Each structure stands twice: as structure tokens, then as C-alpha cells.
Amino acid sequence: MSVITAITLAACPKARAGIKTLWAANCAQVDTLTFNATREITAITMVVATPANVFKRIDFEENTAFFNQAKVRNKSAVNVTQTISFVEPGLSNTVRNALEDLNGNCCLHVIVLDNSNNYHYAGISFDIESEEWSSDKMKTGEGSSNTNTDPTADQAEYIETVVGNSVFYAPFWTLGDAGIPV
Amino acid sequence: MADVTAPQGAEQTKGFKVLRQQDGLVTICKAGKKVVFLNHGSKDVDFPTKGNTVRPASQELLKAIYDTDESYAQLIEAPKDHKAPWQQGK
Numbered sequence: 001m002s003v004i005t006a007i008t009l010a011a012c013p014k015a016r017a018g019i020k021t022l023w024a025a026n027c028a029q030v031d032t033l034t035f036n037a038t039r040e041i042t043a044i045t046m047v048v049a050t051p052a053n054v055f056k057r058i059d060f061e062e063n064t065a066f067f068n069q070a071k072v073r074n075k076s077a078v079n080v081t082q083t084i085s086f087v088e089p090g091l092s093n094t095v096r097n098a099l100e101d102l103n104g105n106c107c108l109h110v111i112v113l114d115n116s117n118n119y120h121y122a123g124i125s126f127d128i129e130s131e132e133w134s135s136d137k138m139k140t141g142e143g144s145s146n147t148n149t150d151p152t153a154d155q156a157e158y159i160e161t162v163v164g165n166s167v168f169y170a171p172f173w174t175l176g177d178a179g180i181p182v
Numbered sequence: 183m184a185d186v187t188a189p190q191g192a193e194q195t196k197g198f199k200v201l202r203q204q205d206g207l208v209t210i211c212k213a214g215k216k217v218v219f220l221n222h223g224s225k226d227v228d229f230p231t232k233g234n235t236v237r238p239a240s241q242e243l244l245k246a247i248y249d250t251d252e253s254y255a256q257l258i259e260a261p262k263d264h265k266a267p268w269q270q271g272k
Binding site: 045048 | 209
């Protein structure tokens with residue numbers, strides 16, 4: 001492909017840092033993703049034979065989470081490492097078990113709502129020439145459970161990450177909150 | 183003689199079909215500005231979102247989805263004589 005598309009700066013772009021919410025599902029629940037001509041996801045086909053397994057919402061402490069997509073070029077190839085990091089304040093059996101369950105999935109799809117109200121669909125690679133997509137086997141990465149030390153300055157918390165390698169930045173999801181099967 | 187029991191426009195909503203007909207598959211997509219659930223099978227599906235039961239897709243729903251966006255032609259086949267709004271001028 002040898003196309004160059006112009007980039008025009010908006011007068012006041014929506015560029016607020018951070019993420020608001022995550023939704024995660026096991027890859028096996030997603031049968032098909034439909035893309036439009038502008039490479040956005042316009043439909044999702046779910047396997048609903050086991051209805052308990054759909055996207056699960058993951059809330060976290062405000063302004064602690066990020067979605068980073070680090071691009072590197074390796075000779076003629078491009079790789080984007082997608083990392084989602086979030087903090088769960090306080091240590092509890094409920095959150096511990098939820099994190100253990102999340103860690104039990106070796107292939108995740110994650111929808112990320114950022115603080116500029118963009119929805120990113122992480123954990124897949126989309127080939128624009130063949131118009132085919134595949135799962136990236138995104139899974140949890142490094143994390144911690146930490147009581148911390150100073151009650152006047154710190155808090156006890158879990159930190160969790162979800163990491164995957166994709167062919168490019170995550171495509172955008174057009175169905176909003178209402179279209180996420182939870 | 184015309185069938186007076188048929189609703190107006192019924193002729194335009196015949197012949198749409200889901201390309202992948204399979205029980206246990208549900209697509210979440212849009213019909214106009216509304217998010218809708220498209221059942222690919224012939225049986226009701228209990229979809230957990232807000233306790234919905236998703237019935238097999240009607241012709242009206244298939245047409246509404248198909249007309250919404252060109253990408254939905256990957257999901258639904260329209261009758262040959264149907265022209266969606268996104269096909270106007272093509």
C-alpha cells in the first residue's frame with residue numbers, strides 16, 4: 001500500500017488524557033467484527049451459547065489508568081505494543097478474585113473508553129488490504145498487590161496491566177456504550 | 183387484485199436475508215441511530231444484556247440495518263432490486 005492521507009489539525013481537538021472505563025471479553029466469545037470503509041468497527045457478532053461470558057466492565061480509580069500504544073519499526077515491519085494499566089484501590093477478596101479470573105484468560109478483547117470519549121477496540125489486528133482481522137492473544141501482564149507504607153501519603157492498591165502486540169493502533173468502535181454486549 | 187391485508191411497503195421488505203444463518207450468534211449493530219440486536223438463528227436467544235430475549239430477525243429489521251451503513255452488506259443480503267440510501271448515486 002502506498003497511500004498518503006492528509007492530516008489537518010482541528011482548531012480545538014479532543015485530547016484529554018486518561019481512560020474512563022474498560023470492558024473485557026474472552027476472544028472465544030467474539031465471532032466476527034465488521035469494519036466500514038473508514039476502518040472503524042460497526043458491528044460485533046457474539047457467540048451467545050454461554051450467555052454468562054460477554055464483555056465485563058472493569059471500573060478503576062479515577063485518573064489512574066492509561067492505554068498506551070507504543071509503535072516500533074523492525075526493518076520493514078511495524079509492531080504496536082498495546083498496554084492498558086489501571087489501579088484498583090484497596091485490597092479485598094472480591095477484587096483479588098476478579099483479577100485472578102482476568103488473569104486466567106489468555107486471549108482478551110478489550111474496549112477502552114478514553115477521557116475524550118473515544119472507544120478503542122484493543123486486542124485485535126486488522127489487515128486493511130485483505131480486510132480480515134485476527135485476535136492478538138492480549139493478556140494480563142505485570143501487576144502488583146501493595147499495602148504501601150505511609151498512611152498519610154499512600155494507599156493500599158492493586159495495579160494490573162493488560163498487554164498485547166498488534167499490527168497497528170487499535171481501531172475505533174462506533175457503537176458506543178449501548179453497543180457493548182455486557 | 184391487490185392484497186389489502188398486507189401493510190404498506192411490505193413489498194419492499196421481502197427478500198432480505200442474514201448471510202450467516204446460525205443459532206447462537208447475535209450481532210450488535212445499528213438500525214438508523216439505534217443499537218439493535220440481530221439474531222442469526224431461527225430460535226429465540228436469551229441475550230444477557232439487560233435481560234433481552236432476541237427474536238429471529240424480521241424483514242423490517244433486516245432492511246433497517248442494511249439501509250443504515252454500507253458495511254452491513256457484509257451481514258445481510260438485500261433483494262437485487264433494492265437500493266439502500268448509501269447506494270444512491272452509485
